[in-house]
Amino acid sequence: MLQLLLVDDEMSVVDTLAHTIPWKSLGIGEVHKAYSASEALNILNMHAIDIVITDVRMPGTDGLELSRLISRQWKHTKCMLLTAHAEFDYARTAIQNHIFDYILKPIRDEELIERVVRIIEVIRTERETHSVVQRAMDAMREHVPRLRGELLHDLLQGKRVPAGKLEEKLRMLEVPIRMNDGIAMMLIRYKEQFSDYDPFEMSLMEYAIFNMAEETFEEGYRVWCCKDVYDYLAIVLIPKTETEESADDLEERLNRWTNQFQMNVRHYLKRDVSVLLGHGGTFPADLLKMYHNLLLLFRKRFGNGQDLPLYVAGGGELADISTLQSLNEPPALLHLMEAGDWTAIETRLEAILSELEERWAESPEHLMEAFFALYAAFSNLAHTSGRKMIDLIGGDYLPVKELLPCKTVAHLGEWTRSVFGKFRQQARNENSTARLAAVKEAQKYILSNLSYDISVQSIADHLRMHPSYVSRLYKLETGENISDYITKLKLEKSVMLLKTSAKKIYEISEEIGYHNPHYFIKLFKKYYGTTPQDYRNSQM
Known part of the structure; x- marks a missing residue:
């Protein structure tokens, strides 16, 4: 139920409105009363007011100023003005202050109820819309970490994303990086074989390691993580702010944090990992090159050994990766x-x-x-x-x-x-060939069922295809509509029966699948310019 606040310096007006209007039947669960703007603001601070109906002319803070304060602090609260002034200036100011509606004194109950019902409908529509949007946003937030990882995974696999599209995705997924930002990168490998874990354990371990990285590097870097196609954990380190520290100091600090990260994983997660920290570069231009260099260095320096090294790439180890x-x-x-x-x-x-x-x-x-x-x-x-x-x-x-x-x-x-x-x-x-075979099968089905009420749906069911596809396919291959083809064959059979049998017209109509003889006669005349009986007489 909604909550309403009535505001007027005339106590009788407020009390009359509060007690004479059937608010509960309108969907108003609670009615609050205020006799000044200051009292109204106090009530607004204590209750979730949905609708405010306020007089314009009040001593001190008037209704227009009150509505302005409400629109600034309680954006979802709807305001209606009670005024004895119909001048345009008031209406214009009210609109500027986001007033939903205004009504002139003296107030008629019917008109007031009509206006309030309109406000209530708007509020309910807004809430339903907000609920749908909120659910979508909540679902989006729930999946954002996975979507961020998928984007980084795609970029590391060489997927080309136009700059504008990439910026849009980064903004939507709230990845804390901009084009041409400086970045560092490291790869992580477990000591144990991956077969030692089930998928659920692996996902928990990855989540824990990524959280550990965020905590360890949070003083200077934001992290962006994913698991690559080789089951390595890839972490992009994004500097939080520019610093005046020397390159040697920055490198020494990053190396120290990397060493701390490996020790934290070992100490808190009870898992041993190999960690390779690579060279810095620029996003996104150097991202793929940095990643391939780390893969190359992993093969060169670590091989298949599980001796748990922490390795920091030297300045001379940046290879020019030349992949297609x-x-x-x-x-x-x-x-x-x-x-x-x-x-x-x-x-x-x-x-x-x-x-x-x-x-x-x-x-x-x-x-x-x-x-x-x-x-x-x-x-x-x-x-x-x-x-x-x-x-x-x-x-x-x-x-x-x-x-x-x-x-x-x-x-x-x-x-x-x-x-x-x-x-x-x-x-x-x-x-x-497949299309032609389908057309031939459709024609065969039609010829075998001329005595029945053939529809495109029945043909589609026989071919195990969608009716719309059958219609388009037949038109594409033959140049005519399948319904026209059905009609043509039925009428051709009727002509043959008219020539060679003594069956009555309604019997022929039944035999070609038309249970309404009048429809058959009308259709026959449309195609041949004469009725079935006249056609039969002409053949005698």
């Missing part, structure tokens, strides 16, 4: 091919060829890497379709033996586009 980003970024080319998204496949292939041309045209290794990756993806697509590569690409299979596509980017591009074209055409042919 467009070849490896998600979604994988293999997955695009499995999905049959030929437009996306073509876009990815052209991106790979463009990157090769721009950066690795003189690198035989990169050309060979790209060729074998493309060949593997095409082979997998062929084999999952129950075919062999040589059967699908014919002459393009022969250059593979001499690795001709690996000679230059131009050779690889020529081979790739040719093979892609053959695969896409094969898929189109298979789709066309």
